[in-house]
Amino acid sequence: MPVIDKLAGVTGLSGLHLLLGAVGVTILLYIIGSAIYNIFFHPLASYPGPLLQRASPIPFCIRHALGVQAFHTQTLHDKYGPVVRIAPNHLSFTDVRAWRDIFGHIAGSRHGQEEMAKFKSFVRPIDAQPVHIISAGREKHGQLRRALANSFSDASMRGQGPLIGKYIDLLVHKLHEQGQEGKVPLNATSWYNSVTFDVAGDLIFGMSFGALDQNGNHSWLQYILGSLSSLAPMAALSYAGLHWVVQLLWRAKGAEVFRKSMESVDLMLKERLKMPVDRNDLFEGLVQRQEKLGLSFEDLSSNAWLLVLAGADTTATTLTGTTYLLTQHPEVLKRVTQEVRSSFKSVEEIDISSVNKLTYMLAVLNEAMRLYPPVTSLTARIVPRGGAHVLGEYLPEGTIVDIQQWSMNHSKENWVDPWAFNPARFLDDKETAREKGNLLDALQTFSVGPRNCIGRNLAYAEMRWILARILFDFDLRGAPTNENWIERQKAYGLWDRIPLDVYFEPARERK
Secondary structure (H helix, E strand, O other): OOHHHHHHHOOOOOHHHHHHHHHHHHHHHHHHHHHHHHHHHOOOOOOOHHHHHHHOOOHHHHHHHHHHHHHHHHHHHHHHHOOOEEOOOEEOOOOHHHHHHHHHOOOHHHHHOOOOEEOOHHHOOOOOOOOOOOOOOOHHHHHHHHHHHHHOOHHHHHHHHHHHHHHHHHHHHHHHOOOOOOOOOOEEEHHHHHHHHHHHHHHHHHHOOEEEEHHHHHHHHHHHHHHHHHHHHHHHHHOOOOHHHHHHHOOOOOOHHHHOOOOHHHHHHHHHHOOOOOOOOOOOHHHHHOOOOOOOOHHHHHHHHHHHHHHHHHHHHHHHHHHHHHHHHHHHHHHHHHHHHHOOOOHHHOOOOOHOOOOOHHHHHHHHHHOOOOOOOOOOOEEEOOOEEEOOEEEEOOOEOOOOOOHHHHOOOOOOOOOOHHHHHHHHHHHHHHOOOOOHOOOOOOOOOOHHHOOOOHHHHHHHHHHHHHHHHHHEOOOHHOOOOOOOOOEEEEEEOOOOOEEEEEOOOOO
16 A cells, blocks of 8 residues: 555555545545436436436435325426436336336337336345245246136135125125224224234134234234335335345344234234135135245245235225225215115125125226326336337447326326326226216226236225125215325335224115
């Protein structure tokens, strides 16, 4: 270190100080150089976006860790149009055609091209976490999906009717009891969580979480829901190129809430594996093929955790959001309530099949999922080797391409008055809707292509059945505390939902 020693003699500073200063200057020059390259010379330099986000991934990371990234991205689309550069190597799209180009079957098969794989920082930031059906590569995903397919078919869902109905009956009973026949407001967020997680627990583990029995309180629900926000900073660090830091934090007991949620799943899975093999539930396919697919206990546990979260939280989210929107729009609430009560003479007539005839209710649910999508963002994919074309434009390999549901669903190019709650738009056929300015294909709550949500049938069946029973039994009224309920929430891909206070008053009339 003779140069540093000479400089130290001239300046009076120690060699260590000079070394640290040199390191600092080098880092600063690297940051400035990277920003200049990203703004002016990067392959995506021609795409519009705010200067800071084109220069560095840090603004995106901070907003993701804070749970506001999806909302900010939507404002960028309003300003810059259907394609926005939201980070140096990351494009977001709201053009409906991008669904096909990014997620469709052709994206993975054209000319033998690799599929657009999911962006690892969002689906598996922790290397020690076993892969599951969402984070698995193409081949593994196909194996897992085929193993689960029969359990999620329409016929299988109908076969689960008595089990699901049991928990819906218990929910209605609890709402009568705990709400003191409509005199006390109840936290609909908690009660919808309880029923959907209890159903998921029984369908996967052969036992419920007991959340309904405990009046909406269960420690495991707090662990699994809390894990979403605890993982957000880790995903942000991984996105920023600090994947190695995430692994160190994990080994140092980072994301402890997530660890506890996995430990609870492990305990329930051990009990599930002691049960007869032929249970004909949602998890049977994986259990029967465990040896053939080479699945370890950790692999089964990771998939069980994912199925519970995806199957229960997203359904509860839609039910809660729908209830909020209905209580804010009395005319829609009145119409859908009349549809339910005029369609059924008794509770016994409401089941997993009969609710399919509720046309307006389906429109209400679709419009609620448009305004309050269960998954707001984090569906990003990576352009494979050799590059790919999206909307007719060539993108180099390694580009992150994204369709964020919150942005797509609130785009004025896709919807007339996109912030209005108007279920009638979903009563039109696609062509009529298009003529009116509503592109129904823009709404893809369950995604599209080979990796679309395998639980779509279960979600729709459960949502329609629960909502039908609620509207048949109760007159709903929101509490004053619900003002700006959606706007006051954070979203980490999935929502960190806040309480929704609702009066569940026994129905005064059923005509």
